[in-house]
Amino acid sequence: MDLPRVTWRKSTRSGSSGNCIEVAAPSQVVMVRDSKDRQGPVLSFTAHQWTGFVQGIKAGTFNA
Numbered sequence: 001m002d003l004p005r006v007t008w009r010k011s012t013r014s015g016s017s018g019n020c021i022e023v024a025a026p027s028q029v030v031m032v033r034d035s036k037d038r039q040g041p042v043l044s045f046t047a048h049q050w051t052g053f054v055q056g057i058k059a060g061t062f063n064a
Helices: 047-059
Strands: 021-024 029-034 043-046
Touching: 029 047, 043 047
Parallel strands: none
Antiparallel strands: 021 029, 029 043
């Protein structure tokens, strides 16, 4: 996949602390990277996996 052509988005709720991720969703994949290390590793998930993750966050599944 040609990553330079991917449109990355950062949450509007991200503060100025720099502890953010960016998300891109080309085609059938959702990709995530550290906004401070744009040349670093990229995690990729299926759309189904990403939806499940977001639903888990909203439900409080990952709260400590």
